[in-house]
Amino acid sequence: SYPLISVDFSLTFLFIVCLFVMMGVYAFPLFIYYIVLTFLCVYIRFSAYKKTLQTNTASYEKMSTLISLEAKRKELKFLRSTFFEKLLMDKTNRDEYTKMEMNIENHHWAEMIKANSFVSMIVMFISSYFAVVNGSLTTASIIAIMIINSRLSGALVGGVNKLYLSRLHSFHIMNSLSELLKDKDTFVSHSGIYISRIQQLSVEKLSISFAERKLIEPLSFTAVPGDFIGIVGASGAGKSSLIKALSNSINCYTGSVKLNNVDITHISEEYIQSCIAYHSTNSSFIKGSLRENFMIYGVVDDSDIIEILTLCCRNLILSKENVDEKFVDELNLSNGEKQKILLCLALFKKPEMVFLDESTSYLSTADALDFLERIKHLYSDSIVIFATHDISLQRLFTRKIELSHEHLRTVSCNTTISIPKMKLNG
Numbered sequence: 001s002y003p004l005i006s007v008d009f010s011l012t013f014l015f016i017v018c019l020f021v022m023m024g025v026y027a028f029p030l031f032i033y034y035i036v037l038t039f040l041c042v043y044i045r046f047s048a049y050k051k052t053l054q055t056n057t058a059s060y061e062k063m064s065t066l067i068s069l070e071a072k073r074k075e076l077k078f079l080r081s082t083f084f085e086k087l088l089m090d091k092t093n094r095d096e097y098t099k100m101e102m103n104i105e106n107h108h109w110a111e112m113i114k115a116n117s118f119v120s121m122i123v124m125f126i127s128s129y130f131a132v133v134n135g136s137l138t139t140a141s142i143i144a145i146m147i148i149n150s151r152l153s154g155a156l157v158g159g160v161n162k163l164y165l166s167r168l169h170s171f172h173i174m175n176s177l178s179e180l181l182k183d184k185d186t187f188v189s190h191s192g193i194y195i196s197r198i199q200q201l202s203v204e205k206l207s208i209s210f211a212e213r214k215l216i217e218p219l220s221f222t223a224v225p226g227d228f229i230g231i232v233g234a235s236g237a238g239k240s241s242l243i244k245a246l247s248n249s250i251n252c253y254t255g256s257v258k259l260n261n262v263d264i265t266h267i268s269e270e271y272i273q274s275c276i277a278y279h280s281t282n283s284s285f286i287k288g289s290l291r292e293n294f295m296i297y298g299v300v301d302d303s304d305i306i307e308i309l310t311l312c313c314r315n316l317i318l319s320k321e322n323v324d325e326k327f328v329d330e331l332n333l334s335n336g337e338k339q340k341i342l343l344c345l346a347l348f349k350k351p352e353m354v355f356l357d358e359s360t361s362y363l364s365t366a367d368a369l370d371f372l373e374r375i376k377h378l379y380s381d382s383i384v385i386f387a388t389h390d391i392s393l394q395r396l397f398t399r400k401i402e403l404s405h406e407h408l409r410t411v412s413c414n415t416t417i418s419i420p421k422m423k424l425n426g
Contacts, residue, residue, distance in 0.1 A: 005166060008159030015152035022141060022148075026131035030149070033123045034156060037116060041160040044112050048105035052168060055098040062091040116153055124149045192268035195260050198275070198352040200224055201246075201383055206255035208241050215241055218255060221401070223383045225352070228376050230394060231387040233403030239387035240280070240357050242403070246385060247278055247355045259353075279346040280357035285328040285338065293328060297345040304348070312340035335362040340371065347375070354379060356386040365392050372396050 016034070019027040065087065128145055131137035137145070205218040215238050223229055231239045244250045246257055248264045257264045285293045294305055305323065309316055313333060316322060322331060328338070339362045347354065354375075360368035368390065375384065376396060386397075394400060 002166065005159055005162045008155045008162060011155040012152060012159060015148050015155065018148050019145070019152070022137060022145060023127060023131045024136045026127050026134070026136055029123055029127045030120075033120065034152065037120075037153075038156060038160070040112065041157060044108055045160055045164045046167075048102065048109065049164070049168065051098065051102050051105050053171070055095075055102045056172070058091075058095040058098045062095045065091050113157055116157065120149060120153050121146075192266045192271075193262050194268045194271045195262055198225065198383060199260050201353065202256075202258045202261070203246065204256045204258075206242075206245060206253055206257065208238065208245055208250075208253045210241075210252060216403070219401070220255075221399070223385070223399070225381050225383055226398070228384045228386065228396060228398045230397035230400045231385065231403065232391060232394065232400060233389065235389060237403035239389070239403060242401070243280075243355050243357045243385065243387050247276070248272075249278075274349065275352045276355070277346045277349065277351035277353070278355045278357075279343050279359045281339070281359065281361045283339070283342045283346070283359075285342070287329075288327060289325060290323050290328055290331070290341075294345065297348055299345060299348050308341060308344045308348075312344060313337045336364075336367065339363070343371075347379070350379075352382050354382055354384045354386075356384065358387055358389070360388065360390070360393070365390060368393060369396070 012034075016027075016031060019030055023030075069088075124145060128137060128142050132139055132142070201223040203222070204220050206216070206220070207214065207218050208216040219242075221229075231242055233239055241250070245253045248257065248267075251265075259267060286296065290309070291305065294300070294308075299305060299308070306318060309318060309323075316331065316333065316337075333341075339359065343356075343359055360371060363371065369392070372386070372393060373396065386393075
């Protein structure tokens with residue numbers, strides 16, 4: 001909206017200059033009037049700013065309460081209705097009260113615009129009268145003055161209103177981002193080191209503990225671009241915990257994880273966002289259309305969208321309705337198709353390191369093998385670390401880390417290296 005605001009205020013300045021050119025000094029009364037009008041517009045319009053925020057907050061709180069109650073619908077029959085009826089009544093009353101106050105503020109703004117239409121005409125005719133009497137303006141030019149005055153009023157009022165709306169929208173955007181990022185990963189260095197291309201991942205004496213209990217005993221290994229490392233083991237063996245430790249998503253570990261000899265906790269946030277990808281079986285879409293979900297991964301070109309959907313969802317009809325209008329959960333997509341789309345989106349930035357946590361759990365073994373072979377081929381210059389419980393996928397791995405309740409070991413080619421015992425929950 002800032003370009004539109006600039007246009008409105010530029011037109012305001014231009015119209016004032018036109019008035020002075022046509023009327024000379026007799027344009028001063030109009031000039032003074034519009035200065036006063038500007039202050040009044042700013043004061044009246046921006047006095048509603050706080051009320052607008054309160055109104056929006058009340059509406060959001062009411063909506064959140066309704067959504068929460070809907071989620072507990074099956075439990076409500078075991079609760080006295082008077083309890084949640086009072087809660088709903090309080091939320092609704094607050095919502096309606098703030099809306100009423102907002103309507104009053106909007107009424108003041110509307111009345112001021114009406115008053116301006118009348119008062120500006122009076123001031124214009126008075127100024128024009130003296131200009132005509134003193135020969136600075138011809139009678140025939142009054143029509144032009146009327147048009148300029150009308151456009152001047154519209155541009156000034158419109159500019160102030162757009163400025164108000166712009167500030168309001170900016171607040172909501174910044175507030176939404178602040179809420180979204182307030183619990184941002186505290187383990188990431190937001191002003192860390194931006195390394196060159198990854199040459200080596202080195203893990204030294206990595207131990208993972210939860211609640212003062214050892215989950216994984218010291219583990220050491222290195223990986224270079226081209227490695228496809230598998231982390232295998234039964235459910236609950238610690239695969240996800242190891243992936244999270246290696247990707248710096250948890251800090252309940254000892255030892256070190258380094259990229260090019262730089263501790264991963266010191267790697268910059270920008271580098272992680274640009275060059276490292278993470279996908280898990282819990283990855284999900286936001287509530288929105290396919291295009292909106294593609295957008296947050298940086299996929300905006302139609303050709304890229306079509307290519308990904310063609311690869312992942314062969315039975316999906318590619319139409320504007322399916323891509324732009326329907327929410328993802330309204331489309332007839334299987335869990336496997338959804339996970340393939342999310343995996344492609346995570347990999348779209350062509351990362352140098354990829355962490356996959358049970359990313360093929362919704363796929364059949366044949367589909368999983370086909371998909372992983374594509375990844376291995378397309379990202380042959382990347383380090384891929386993949387956690388799975390499906391032993392049939394092991395033939396794709398260049399190296400393997402095997403977790404079990406008794407021990408942990410790595411397998412590199414045909415060489416087995418024993419590593420100290422691992423304990424699970426005592």
